[in-house]
Every structure is written in structure tokens, then in C-alpha cells.
Amino acid sequence: MNSNHNHYPEGESLRRALATRYRNASIGRVLFFSALVIAILSLVALLYNVIDGAFGYVAFEYKNDPTEFTSKPLDDLTKEELLAILKANLSSGAYTKLDNEKPMEKRSRSVLYTLLLERLIQIDTKQTWSLTDSIFRSGEIKAEVAQKYPEAKLEFRSWLTPVFLTTPMSSKAEFAGVRTAIFGSLWMVGIAILFALPIGTGAAIYLQEYANKNFLNRVIQTNINNLAGVPSIVYGMLGLAIFVRTLEPLTSGSIFGVTDANGRTILSAGLTMGILVLPLIIINAQEAIKAVPDSLRQAAFGVGATRWQAVWHHVLPNALPGILTGSILAVSRAIGETAPLIVVGASTFISLDPDGPFSKFTALPIQIYQWTTRAQPEFHSIAASAIIVLLVLLLTLNATAVLLRNRVQRRY
Numbered sequence: 001m002n003s004n005h006n007h008y009p010e011g012e013s014l015r016r017a018l019a020t021r022y023r024n025a026s027i028g029r030v031l032f033f034s035a036l037v038i039a040i041l042s043l044v045a046l047l048y049n050v051i052d053g054a055f056g057y058v059a060f061e062y063k064n065d066p067t068e069f070t071s072k073p074l075d076d077l078t079k080e081e082l083l084a085i086l087k088a089n090l091s092s093g094a095y096t097k098l099d100n101e102k103p104m105e106k107r108s109r110s111v112l113y114t115l116l117l118e119r120l121i122q123i124d125t126k127q128t129w130s131l132t133d134s135i136f137r138s139g140e141i142k143a144e145v146a147q148k149y150p151e152a153k154l155e156f157r158s159w160l161t162p163v164f165l166t167t168p169m170s171s172k173a174e175f176a177g178v179r180t181a182i183f184g185s186l187w188m189v190g191i192a193i194l195f196a197l198p199i200g201t202g203a204a205i206y207l208q209e210y211a212n213k214n215f216l217n218r219v220i221q222t223n224i225n226n227l228a229g230v231p232s233i234v235y236g237m238l239g240l241a242i243f244v245r246t247l248e249p250l251t252s253g254s255i256f257g258v259t260d261a262n263g264r265t266i267l268s269a270g271l272t273m274g275i276l277v278l279p280l281i282i283i284n285a286q287e288a289i290k291a292v293p294d295s296l297r298q299a300a301f302g303v304g305a306t307r308w309q310a311v312w313h314h315v316l317p318n319a320l321p322g323i324l325t326g327s328i329l330a331v332s333r334a335i336g337e338t339a340p341l342i343v344v345g346a347s348t349f350i351s352l353d354p355d356g357p358f359s360k361f362t363a364l365p366i367q368i369y370q371w372t373t374r375a376q377p378e379f380h381s382i383a384a385s386a387i388i389v390l391l392v393l394l395l396t397l398n399a400t401a402v403l404l405r406n407r408v409q410r411r412y
Contacts, residue, residue, distance in 0.1 A: 050384050050387045051131065051388070053380055053383070054131075054160050054388060056129045056134040057141050057155070058154070058157045058378075059125070059126040059128075059145045059149050059154050060123050060124060061123075062121050062122070063121070063122040063123070064120065064121050069085050069116075070085060074113070074121075077116075082109065082116055083105065085120070086104070089120050110162065114167065114175055123172075125173070126152050127148075159382050159384070163177065164385060169351050170351070171349070173378035173381070178389055180362060181362050181364045182364065182393065183354055184266060184364075187359075187361065188273055188334070189334050192270045192273035192334045195270065195271055196275070196278045199274075199278065200277075204285030204323075205316070227278075227279040228280055235340050236272065236339055237343060238275065239271065240344055243263065244262075244263035244268050244345060247263070248262065253267075256358075261359070264346075264360070266354050266358075269344050272341075273337065276333070276340060283326070284322065284323065285323045285326055287322065288322025288326070289316075292318045292319050297314070300314050324401060331394075332394060332398060335365075335393070341363055341366055346362050346363055346366045367386055368383050371386065
């Protein structure tokens, strides 16, 4: 036998080979660690930039003197006193409209206080500062306000408040909230998952368990993989053509007797998002089904089970945690998309909460986009607050899905 085929380095050659191997391993470790550090720094920079805009000093003036309405300091007014002031000074039509939306007596003190500032006293914001400037340039800011706006009040404000979460959209940044956008996002994601999850799982089961490995099925599989990378604006055009226009009698609710809506409803948006995340759900479900050991299938067939019984009672329960992981990724993508919603017809300004699938709607990404396009810096501050709300909502939905997945995983 020729020993050259089994030659191993020895002596000095072995030491050089080992040194080269360790050096390459060290370089790889440094590169991977550097990538991790860069990713963490990028995430920290993003979060810092968002938080920096959601808090800080605000200089503002009252357009109407508060003493015209009460002799007490505004912060000392009780709920009953605020209600009496609003009833006495608002026009009967304005008060009746507010009372019809929600009885004034049932509103909290903070909401009534906000209505007093918005409708009667009115606020004129002069300038805002970021959190960083408010911390490190506090003295300069106070001197600047005293010189430029001697009549203005300066206060450190958190734009992210409970009132911000429970207030609908307003044309004034000081009184705008994200309640309507939150409900719109939840409705949209709920419809998308209810539509896409069963269809995507069923398609994955067929492709993985039933489909023959022929040319047609290979083409279908290739196209599903390609559709996962299609730009979201294309899905928006698809949703506009199919759900908004072609299926308008369904998506507007006219076949159910709804007469005050067209196809640009939350149902159209949810179905469009469902189509968008469908390839992602199919691919993840296929991988989860593929990971189930073949021995389970063979054991089921060995005791006389049909293919469907093997899939339903053995394959699917074991693949369910992986399928739910795919749904988590789908929720993450659906809740953050903007382009398809703009094409389908999401409202940029709406103050009524969606009360069904045939309602007009907006969503948090649309609201954030609309606020960031405004010139006034106070709109940028509430946009930063809305981004924090969106991140918290996304993490909450994902955490719920993870808990559900872990519970299913323990069961099976």
C-alpha cells in the first residue's frame, strides 16, 4: 500500500498546521463576537433614539387664561369640578356629542382634565427638547425659555402616558392618542392569523405528507419559497385588486346589510396581511413536520392507522410547537408592515374605534408614519411614544405565542 495516501504531518509540519488551525479559529471567534457586538450596539442605538424623543422638556403657553374658568389651580380640580366647568363652558352641541360618544360622568379625571385643556384652555406648544438635552442642558434650556418665551411654562413631560394609550387620534399632538390604532392593529393581526394559519398548515401537511415528488409539486414548492421574499407593496397591490375591488360586496359587508362602507375595510387589510404571511407560515410548518421522526409514522402504519390518522394523531401534535413558532414570526411581520395598508386604504386620520371587520381603520405603523411626516416637533415626540407602544405590543403578542407553544410542547 502506498503510504503517501495516509500521510499525516509530523514534527514541525504538525506544529505549523495546529498553529494555523488555532489562528483561524481565533479569527472566526473574533469576527462572530464583533458581529454580536455590532448587532447589540445597533439595537441599543435604536432604542435610545426612540426613548430620547418620547421624554423631555416642553415649553408651552395657554391660549386662554385658566382663571376665566376656575379660580383654583388646574391640578387641584376634582373630577366633579372638571365636569361642571366643561358643562358650563362647552356649547350644548359639543357637550352632547362628547356625552353620546361616552357618558361624561363615566370618564376618568385625567380624561376630563385633557378635555378641559383641549377644548377650553387650549395649549400652544412653543418648543420641545429631547431627553438628552433636557438632562445635560437643563440650565441653558431654562434660560432660553425665560428669554424667548417669558409667558411660557416649562415642564418635563413624558409623552407616553396612560391617557396617550386610551385617547383616539387628534389633530393636536398634545391631545393625540393611539387607542384607535392599537385596536386596528389587533383586529388586523387577528384576521390575518385566523385566515393564514389553518390554510398555511393545511398546505404544509399536503406538500410534506401527501404530495408526490413530481415536477408540478416542485414548481409549487419553488414558488412558495420565492413568494416569501416578494416585497410587501406587491401584496398591497394584490389586496387592492382582489379584496378591495373584486370582492367588495364581501369585504364592505354589503351582502350582510352594511351600507356605509366600501371595500377599504379592516377585513381587506387582514386578508391582505394573511396572504403576505402565508408563505412564511407554510415554510415553517413544513420544516416542523419534516422534523418529526419517521419512526412515529411507521409505528402508526404498523398498527393499521391510515395516513390521515398518522398525521392527525401523531405528526401534527409533535409538529405543533414548530408551527406556532412560524406563527410568531408571521405576527411579527404582519404587525409592522405599512406599505400594504397604505395601498389597501388605511386611514391616516380616524377617531372612531373599529367595531367589526367592516369598519374603517388605521394601524400603529400608519399612525407613526403620519406623525413623522409632520413638521411640528411635538408630533415627532408622540411618534416616538407610539413606536414604544408598537414594540411593547409586538413583544406581548410574541410572549403570548411563546407561552402557548411551550405549553403545547410540554403536553406532547
